[in-house]
Amino acid sequence: MEDVQHPSHAPPDTTPSLAPDSHPSTTTLKRPPSPSFEGVDDKITRKRFREDSSEDMAQAQIASTSKYEALVEDLAQELQCGCCAGLVYRPVVVSPCQHFFCGSCCVLWIKNGGANCPACRGVSNFVTPSRPLQKIVDVLLRAEPSRTRTERERMQADEIYKAGSSMRIPTPREASPEPNLNQNSDYARPCPHCGPDNPYGWRCPQPIVDFSVDPEQAWHLDDGAPPGHAYCGNCEMLLALGAPVTTKCDFCQVSFCGINVQGRCTASALASQHPHNMNDVSDLIQSSEVYECFENNHVEVEIMLDYLSTRQITPRQIYRDIVQYLQSQPNGFRPLIESDLFVDMHSVAAGIDDNPNAPRSRVCRHCATEVTLWGLREWWIRERQKGHLDAAITNRPDCEQGTLCSQQKDPGTSCPV
Ligand SMILES: [Zn+2]
Numbered sequence: 001m002e003d004v005q006h007p008s009h010a011p012p013d014t015t016p017s018l019a020p021d022s023h024p025s026t027t028t029l030k031r032p033p034s035p036s037f038e039g040v041d042d043k044i045t046r047k048r049f050r051e052d053s054s055e056d057m058a059q060a061q062i063a064s065t066s067k068y069e070a071l072v073e074d075l076a077q078e079l080q081c082g083c084c085a086g087l088v089y090r091p092v093v094v095s096p097c098q099h100f101f102c103g104s105c106c107v108l109w110i111k112n113g114g115a116n117c118p119a120c121r122g123v124s125n126f127v128t129p130s131r132p133l134q135k136i137v138d139v140l141l142r143a144e145p146s147r148t149r150t151e152r153e154r155m156q157a158d159e160i161y162k163a164g165s166s167m168r169i170p171t172p173r174e175a176s177p178e179p180n181l182n183q184n185s186d187y188a189r190p191c192p193h194c195g196p197d198n199p200y201g202w203r204c205p206q207p208i209v210d211f212s213v214d215p216e217q218a219w220h221l222d223d224g225a226p227p228g229h230a231y232c233g234n235c236e237m238l239l240a241l242g243a244p245v246t247t248k249c250d251f252c253q254v255s256f257c258g259i260n261v262q263g264r265c266t267a268s269a270l271a272s273q274h275p276h277n278m279n280d281v282s283d284l285i286q287s288s289e290v291y292e293c294f295e296n297n298h299v300e301v302e303i304m305l306d307y308l309s310t311r312q313i314t315p316r317q318i319y320r321d322i323v324q325y326l327q328s329q330p331n332g333f334r335p336l337i338e339s340d341l342f343v344d345m346h347s348v349a350a351g352i353d354d355n356p357n358a359p360r361s362r363v364c365r366h367c368a369t370e371v372t373l374w375g376l377r378e379w380w381i382r383e384r385q386k387g388h389l390d391a392a393i394t395n396r397p398d399c400e401q402g403t404l405c406s407q408q409k410d411p412g413t414s415c416p417v
Pocket residue numbers: 081082083084085086088089101102105
């Protein structure tokens with residue numbers, strides 16, 4: 001494979017970065033409830049109806065309009081999330097009390113140690129997505145699209161809560177519905193596996209002692225993670241290293257709880273992982289990192305993106321091709337690991353990678369993205385050689401700079417001039 005270095009012919013791309021950042025600020029979702037446009041609408045409708053020939057009809061219409069507005073306002077009030085006070089987004093219902101919240105608000109609340117329902121303070125065990133509520137929200141938004149959350153808000157929320165996933169609420173330190181005044185946030189709280197009667201059929205050999213039970217034996221957070229425990233690379237909750245549901249990414253060496261957020265709190269087998277932030281070709285179009293893989297050779301990136309769309313090749317297929325290719329190479333993943341590609345991927349402490357020859361069988365979503373970006377350009381050069389491209393592209397004339405143009409030297413790239 002050629003080792004090619006191309007000066008950029010095009011200005012650097014300024015599209016938003018694909019930086020692996022799964023830890024959005026917890027404050028960004030808080031927002032005031034949508035402003036009401038009642039007054040404005042009212043004025044417009046009155047004006048419109050004054051021009052109408054029939055005065056009676058106008059009166060009737062005004063009455064029905066204000067009835068409609070009252071209904072919408074009532075509905076919006078009822079569908080308000082108790083956490084962020086906005087119209088509920090991807091609603092989830094807390095069991096057994098049946099209070100509902102935005103999925104993302106609920107994840108953040110659990111992440112911040114919430115074990116009781118934020119609305120009624122009742123003991124809660126499970127959070128499940130609510131399809132009926134979602135349907136009502138959809139109906140409301142069809143009638144009043146202005147109440148839709150901004151794209152940015154939705155993206156942030158979707159990053160925190162994966163639509164449709166259920167969550168288990170970590171066991172409270174005590175089975176008491178009373179708010180626990182004896183807590184101390186400087187000390188570690190038991191992990192989901194620490195309790196003797198936890199629902200997972202496996203118990204921590206060294207359970208974390210809760211501060212409210214025995215302050216002497218409690219584990220101070222300044223001392224790092226308690227023995228046998230680590231923090232999940234996705235939800236950042238304490239997990240048990242030995243638990244059957246815990247998985248470790250063999251690239252970044254971070255563990256995942258396998259409990260809180262389905263499909264995200266996990267390091268999967270290489271071939272079954274989904275690279276983070278790369279769901280379809282449009283995610284690649286948005287990614288400045290993809291352009292960087294091609295030294296900002298926009299023309300070549302666009303040819304590739306067209307090719308991917310036409311042949312319906314997904315980023316995940318590319319990721320899997322790259323994994324297969326690297327596995328077939330004598331050095332395997334070593335070049336990637338030795339270039340520190342997977343260092344500091346998550347904001348939680350990682351384990352130590354002491355054997356560069358260790359087998360790599362599990363990967364987290366963020367490391368899967370790193371692997372994809374690492375191998376994307378060479379993947380494309382291999383793909384071009386399959387001969388599926390139009391002759392018009394493969395036979396493009398030389399750049400007017402001729403051999404002075406370094407991009408023309410590489411059969412895998414084109415020159416935008
Ligand atoms: Zn909310």
